[in-house]
Each structure stands twice: as structure tokens, then as C-alpha cells.
Amino acid sequence: RDSFDILLLPGDGIGPEVVGAARGVMDLAAEHFGVKLRYEERKIGGEAIRDEGGPVSDETLEAARASDSVLLGAVGHPDFDDAPVRPEAGLLKLRKHLGAFANLRPVAAVPALLDASPLKKEVVSGVDVLIVRELTGGAYFGEKEEGDERASDLSVYTKEEIDRVARVAFDAAKRRKRRVTSVDKANVMATGRLWRKVVTEVSKDYPDVELDHVLVDAAAMHLVREPGRFDVMLTENLFGDILSDEAAMLPGSMGMLPSASLGEPGSPGIFEPVHGSAPDIAGQGKANPYAAILSAAMMFRHTLGRPDVAEAIEQGVSVALEAHFLTADLGGSKTTEQVAEAVGRWIGAG
Amino acid sequence: RDSFDILLLPGDGIGPEVVGAARGVMDLAAEHFGVKLRYEERKIGGEAIRDEGGPVSDETLEAARASDSVLLGAVGHPDFDDAPVRPEAGLLKLRKHLGAFANLRPVAAVPALLDASPLKKEVVSGVDVLIVRELTGGAYFGEKEEGDERASDLSVYTKEEIDRVARVAFDAAKRRKRRVTSVDKANVMATGRLWRKVVTEVSKDYPDVELDHVLVDAAAMHLVREPGRFDVMLTENLFGDILSDEAAMLPGSMGMLPSASLGEPGSPGIFEPVHGSAPDIAGQGKANPYAAILSAAMMFRHTLGRPDVAEAIEQGVSVALEAHFLTADLGGSKTTEQVAEAVGRWIGAG
Numbered sequence: 268r269d270s271f272d273i274l275l276l277p278g279d280g281i282g283p284e285v286v287g288a289a290r291g292v293m294d295l296a297a298e299h300f301g302v303k304l305r306y307e308e309r310k311i312g313g314e315a316i317r318d319e320g321g322p323v324s325d326e327t328l329e330a331a332r333a334s335d336s337v338l339l340g341a342v343g344h345p346d347f348d349d350a351p352v353r354p355e356a357g358l359l360k361l362r363k364h365l366g367a368f369a370n371l372r373p374v375a376a377v378p379a380l381l382d383a384s385p386l387k388k389e390v391v392s393g394v395d396v397l398i399v400r401e402l403t404g405g406a407y408f409g410e411k412e413e414g415d416e417r418a419s420d421l422s423v424y425t426k427e428e429i430d431r432v433a434r435v436a437f438d439a440a441k442r443r444k445r446r447v448t449s450v451d452k453a454n455v456m457a458t459g460r461l462w463r464k465v466v467t468e469v470s471k472d473y474p475d476v477e478l479d480h481v482l483v484d485a486a487a488m489h490l491v492r493e494p495g496r497f498d499v500m501l502t503e504n505l506f507g508d509i510l511s512d513e514a515a516m517l518p519g520s521m522g523m524l525p526s527a528s529l530g531e532p533g534s535p536g537i538f539e540p541v542h543g544s545a546p547d548i549a550g551q552g553k554a555n556p557y558a559a560i561l562s563a564a565m566m567f568r569h570t571l572g573r574p575d576v577a578e579a580i581e582q583g584v585s586v587a588l589e590a591h592f593l594t595a596d597l598g599g600s601k602t603t604e605q606v607a608e609a610v611g612r613w614i615g616a617g
Numbered sequence: 618r619d620s621f622d623i624l625l626l627p628g629d630g631i632g633p634e635v636v637g638a639a640r641g642v643m644d645l646a647a648e649h650f651g652v653k654l655r656y657e658e659r660k661i662g663g664e665a666i667r668d669e670g671g672p673v674s675d676e677t678l679e680a681a682r683a684s685d686s687v688l689l690g691a692v693g694h695p696d697f698d699d700a701p702v703r704p705e706a707g708l709l710k711l712r713k714h715l716g717a718f719a720n721l722r723p724v725a726a727v728p729a730l731l732d733a734s735p736l737k738k739e740v741v742s743g744v745d746v747l748i749v750r751e752l753t754g755g756a757y758f759g760e761k762e763e764g765d766e767r768a769s770d771l772s773v774y775t776k777e778e779i780d781r782v783a784r785v786a787f788d789a790a791k792r793r794k795r796r797v798t799s800v801d802k803a804n805v806m807a808t809g810r811l812w813r814k815v816v817t818e819v820s821k822d823y824p825d826v827e828l829d830h831v832l833v834d835a836a837a838m839h840l841v842r843e844p845g846r847f848d849v850m851l852t853e854n855l856f857g858d859i860l861s862d863e864a865a866m867l868p869g870s871m872g873m874l875p876s877a878s879l880g881e882p883g884s885p886g887i888f889e890p891v892h893g894s895a896p897d898i899a900g901q902g903k904a905n906p907y908a909a910i911l912s913a914a915m916m917f918r919h920t921l922g923r924p925d926v927a928e929a930i931e932q933g934v935s936v937a938l939e940a941h942f943l944t945a946d947l948g949g950s951k952t953t954e955q956v957a958e959a960v961g962r963w964i965g966a967g
């Protein structure tokens with residue numbers, strides 16, 4: 268296919284800037300490859316609470332379902348910290364509505380940025396891990412009891428939920444170094460024991476992929492001490508939230524990290540930078556658009572079926588980085604737009 | 618007081634070696650200060666499963682309750698990985714039985730060992746954080762549903778449980794840099810919202826301690842990027858398990874880190890190294906005893922009311938480290954015993 272409907276959800280803070288930058292790059296890439304992109308733009312998060320009375324409207328959820336994929340900026344704003352409904356609820360609803368159960372977060376050391384890492388060069392260089400996080404189960408979506416004296420969260424997993432996300436991880440490993448590290452807390456949690464059992468079962472269908480199991484506390488250690496040992500890391504929703512943010516620090520900047528949230532084949536995915544809405548620098552042209560641009564590349568690869576376009580964008584990013592097109596968070600002084608222009612200029616270069 | 622009953626629970630793997638080493642140091646310190654220590658030794662973990670049919674017997678639980686404090690080595694052994702009852706269950710039972718609701722894990726950069734850290738020197742030097750982890754609530758002790766098709770874990774917190782552990786953190790902060798960072802997942806979890814509310818409430822009784830709230834995913838990031846910003850980090854059981862192991866990597870070796878698990882004032886505490894049972898090196902004299910020795914020091918400070926003895930032991934440790942008494946994990950070649958002897962020799966030195 269060469270014609271796609273994209274829903275843009277810029278959201279809060281720097282979301283609009285980075286989504287705008289990514290859209291510019293997507294347009295240039297589309298032109299280059301003779302692909303046609305149609306956009307619709309809607310509100311999510313704090314912006315939607317302000318203008319539409321809720322963090323995501325039913326119309327927006329329907330528009331997402333009708334699209335080929337969603338490019339999201341960021342949600343969250345301190346204005347709503349004590350509000351009864353939070354911007355984040357919009358994101359959770361969207362994930363659930365699209366059945367986007369597998370969150371893919373690749374974290375790779377960028378040679379040009381190694382100095383920015385808090386880790387020693389020899390620890391971080393060569394790091395290339397893909398975190399596959401289950402995204403529509405666990406404590407995020409279980410029954411909750413809210414109270415002033417007592418509160419509870421229920422974490423539930425079914426065999427089927429574990430099975431399908433495990434297959435995403437094993438399929439990804441086949442295209443990488445053929446190693447899956449499954450992370451759980453099987454020594455304490457019932458969901459952890461089921462997780463371990465089902466993942467072991469699924470692994471039998473992938474005899475050429477090596478599987479090991481690591482407890483979540485040990486995984487949090489290994490990510491700092493020896494991140495190079497991981498290829499694909501598979502885990503449940505809450506652990507994935509924590510570990511993927513920990514891993515996000517390895518390359519030295521969150522500003523480089525894209526993500527994809529995928530459902531059943533053929534359903535629209537959600538593509539978004541890992542970084543937050545950073546309201547403190549919003550509207551100043553300082554935001555780093557690389558993560559949003561790389562999220563757009565993931566969209567071409569994972570749901571639009573155009574890995575050629577994805578690679579061209581990724582090449583543009585590599586060249587722009589080598590040429591030191593860096594925003595302030597990376598130690599440079601380029602604006603959001605200057606970075607996007609540079610990436611666009613070098614699309615498919617190299 | 619100058620006479621105490623100590624229950625030794627050496628446990629599995631290297632547990633007996635490091636507890637033996639710590640006991641030697643305690644005896645020398647006791648002699649030095651005219652303190653009398655009486656020991657009882659019992660089994661826990663895999664060893665207890667093998668010899669007593671369960672990971673901790675009722676007699677052992679009672680002996681713990683009757684003691685002034687417990688010094689524990691390590692529990693866990695791969696022999697029991699697929700066993701219906703795991704060695705770890707003994708530890709969880711002991712914590713619950715003693716009502717040891719506050720787990721204190723100090724993590725400080727050791728100048729002599731900075732090179733061992735995976736982090737850059739400038740990131741890790743000066744790090745001095747105390748993690749206060751709630752230890753008898755949350756997903757560890759909530760109702761569980763085990764099944765082949767579906768499993769669940771319930772995490773429950775009451776106001777009272779949060780209140781009492783928060784006070785431990787604020788009291789500790791008063792003796793340190795007067796900053797508490799409370800970690801939760803209030804944007805998703807009901808227990809997280811109650812946690813934040815109760816901790817905020819408790820903070821009003823500590824006007825001279827600064828409080829901030831951080832989401833657990835952000836905390837996992839900050840621990841790698843900027844660990845120096847933390848003083849006391851307060852969190853619930855499961856998050857504490859993950860974050861304290863992540864933090865344990867900062868100084869470069871787990872082999873240095875002690876812990877204390879405390880209940881109501883006057884009740885016996887559990888003191889144990891943070892490291893595991895390391896069965897691969899057990900019985901070879903290679904185990905690093907510093908963490909066990911420092912755990913014994915914490916015991917003198919926190920439950921035996923003898924900070925003078927604690928400091929003397931800690932001084933012995935500092936001098937032994939400066940003098941390069943290092944086991945293999947720290948890049949040295951000293952045996953467990955040689956390290957313990959060196960610490961003993963320099964007790965109260967400096």
C-alpha cells in the first residue's frame with residue numbers, strides 16, 4: 268500500500284512541537300517514496316480535558332480505530348496533578364481501545380552521544396535492547412478500591428494475554444540476536460509464576476531463540492551493570508514501565524527513544540516518543556524531535572508495511588546526528604525545526 | 618544494656634561464611650566494649666527445607682521473637698527453583714512474624730571502590746541514599762489466585778501501614794540531609810494515591826524535612842542519571858525491591874551493602890546483607906563479608922541501642938578497605954576470613 272490515514276494526537280507540552288517536526292519529516296519521506304499520507308489531528312490529555320471535558324473523547328477513540336496508525340506527542344501537565352481526572356487516563360483508554368497490548372521500546376547506544384550517558388563508555392557502548400512490555404493488563408487495568416483508610420489494586424493476567432505478547436517478543440528476537448530475557452517476580456507473585464510458565468511454553472515454538480528468566484529486581488540491577496547482555500527483554504505492564512524508563516537512561520538522553528504500541532495484526536498502532544510533555548520548555552523551539560521522528564519511522568515499519576521508508580528516515584537521523592544537529596538536551600544549540608529540516612534533507616542518504 | 622541475645626540464621630550458599638565472619642567481628646567489638654553477646658543458631662531457607670521440612674520452622678520464628686535481633690546470611694538455592702515451597706518463603710514469613718515493616722537499605726559510594734561502579738565517577742561520587750522500603754504489605758502479602766489460565770495478585774495498603782513506615786523515613790531524614798523522596802505510581806494505582814496522601818499528611822509533623830513525590834518510573838531513571846540528588850527514598854514493598862536492587866549497583870558492588878528490617882520499637886530486627894546466596898562460590902572462602910559485617914553494625918545501632926559499637930565496626934571496615942583488604946568481587950584476592958580479621962584488628966581505629 269502507498270496511501271495511509273494517520274491520526275495525529277499532539278497532546279500536551281512539547282507534544283505539538285515534536286509531532287509537527289515528525290510530520291514534516293514524514294511528508295518529505297512520503298514524497299521521496301511516492302507515498303500518500305492523509306492526516307487528521309485531534310486532542311488528547313490535558314488539552315482534551317480543557318477543551319472537550321475529558322482526556323480523550325469517544326470521537327477521538329473512533330478516529331484512532333478508523334486510522335491506519337496514531338502518532339502521539341505527549342500527555343501530562345502539572346495543572347492536573349490533583350485533578351480527579353488526569354491527562355494520562357486518555358492514553359490508557361486509547362491503548363485499551365485499540366487493544367494495543369505490546370509496547371516495543373528499543374534502546375540503543377548512539378555512538379555520537381556516548382558521552383551523554385551516566386554510564387561508563389565501556390558499559391554502554393554496543394547496548395542494543397528491545398523492551399517488549401505488555402500494555403493492556405496487570406495492575407494498570409485490574410479492579411481498584413479507592414479509600415481514605417485502605418486502597419487496593421488487583422493485577423490479573425490470563426494465559427492468553429501472556430501468550431500473545433510473548434509471541435511478539437520471540438518474533439522480534441528472530442530478527443535480532445535470538446535471545447529473550449523474560450522478567451517476572453515468580454518467587455513472590457502468582458501472576459509471575461503464570462507468566463514464567465506460559466512464556467516457557469511459547470518458547471517451544473521458537474527453538475532457535477534462547478530464553479532465560481530473570482527476577483525483576485535482578486533485571487533492574489543487570490540493566491545498570493551489564494546492559495549489553497540483553498537482546499529482547501519481555502515483561503508485564505508495571506515492570507515494563509519501570510524497567511523501560513531505567514533503560515531509557517542508558518544512552519544518556521530520553522530524547523532519542525521512540526516507542527510502538529501494537530495490537531492484533533492489521534489494527535492501528537500507537538507511536539510515541541518515550542519522553543514526557545516537558546511543559547517547562549514547551550513552545551520555545553528547544554524540544555528534541557528525534558524520538559518523535561524515530562517513532563514515525565517505527566510506524567512505517569510496524570503497521571504501514573513500509574520498512575523502506577522507515578530505513579530512509581532512520582538514515583536521515585543518523586546523518587543529522589553525525590553532523591551534530593543536536594538540541595540543548597544533547598549538548599547542542601539547534602532548534603526543533605533545524606533538527607527536523609536536517610533529517611529531512613538527508614532522508615535516504617548514506 | 619550490655620548483654621544481648623542474637624539469633625544467627627546463616628541460611629544458604631555463602632550465608633554461613635559471611636555470618637561466621639560477621640560473628641567474629643561482633644565478638645571482638647563486644648570484647649572491646651565490655652558487651653556480652655549470646656548466640657543461638659538456627660536454619661532458614663533451602664537448608665531448612667532440606668533438614669526441617671519447611672523454609673522456616675515455628676520454633677525458629679519463636680526463637681527470633683525471643684531474641685534481641687536476628688543476623689541473617691542469605692536464602693535461596695537453584696535446587697528449589699521449581700519446588701512447590703521456596704527458600705524465600707522462609708524470609709517472608711520471618712519478616713511478617715516479627716512485624717518488620719520497615720526495610721532500611723543505605724547505599725553510599727565508597728571512595729576506595731569508585732572504579733568498580735558502572736557509572737561515571739562524577740555521577741556516583743558522593744552518592745549517599747537511604748532507601749526505606751515498606752516490607753510487610755503490598756503485593757507480597759495480598760490475596761493471590763493461582764491458576765493455569767488466570768492468575769492474580771492483590772496489592773493492599775492501609776493508611777496505618779503507610780503512616781508508620783513514612784515516620785521511619787522522616788525520622789531517618791532528620792538525622793541526614795532532611796529530604797524525603799516518596800515514590801509511588803499515583804497516576805495509575807489506587808494504592809499509589811493513598812500512599813501519596815498519607816505521606817503528605819505525615820510530612821506535616823516534620824516541618825524541617827523537605828518532601829517530594831516522584832513516580833516510580835521516573836525514580837528508576839533518576840537513580841541512574843542523578844543518584845546524588847536523593848537523601849531518603851521512601852517506597853512500597855514491590856517498588857522498593859526493584860529500586861533498592863537498582864541502587865545497589867551504583868557503588869559497583871552489592872558486596873558492600875547491609876540492610877535492616879525493623880518493626881515496632883523494642884521488637885527484634887532482621888539484619889542481612891543485600892546480596893544473595895551465590896551458591897556458585899559457596900564454601901571457597903571467596904565471599905565478601907563486608908555487607909554482613911556492616912549489617913551487624915546496623916544491628917548495634919538500630920535495635921541494640923549501641924551506636925558506639927556500630928561506629929567502631931564501621932571504622933574497622935573503612936580502614937580495612939583503605940588498606941585494600943578486598944575480596945575477588947572487589948578486584949582483590951583476600952579471603953573472607955582475612956577481611957574479617959582485618960576489620961577486627963582495626964575496630965575503633967581512626
Ligand SMILES: CC(C)[C@H](C(=O)O)[C@@H](O)C(=O)O
Nearest residue numbers: 343355358359508804805834
Ligand atoms: C503516562 C503513564 C500512564 C504511562 C504508563 O505508566 O504507562 C507512561 O509512564 C508510559 O510509560 O507510557
Ligand SMILES: CC(C)[C@H](C(=O)O)[C@@H](O)C(=O)O
Nearest residue numbers: 454455484693705708709858
Ligand atoms: C528473596 C526475596 C523474596 C526478597 C524480596 O523480594 O523481598 C529479596 O529480593 C529482597 O529484596 O530481600
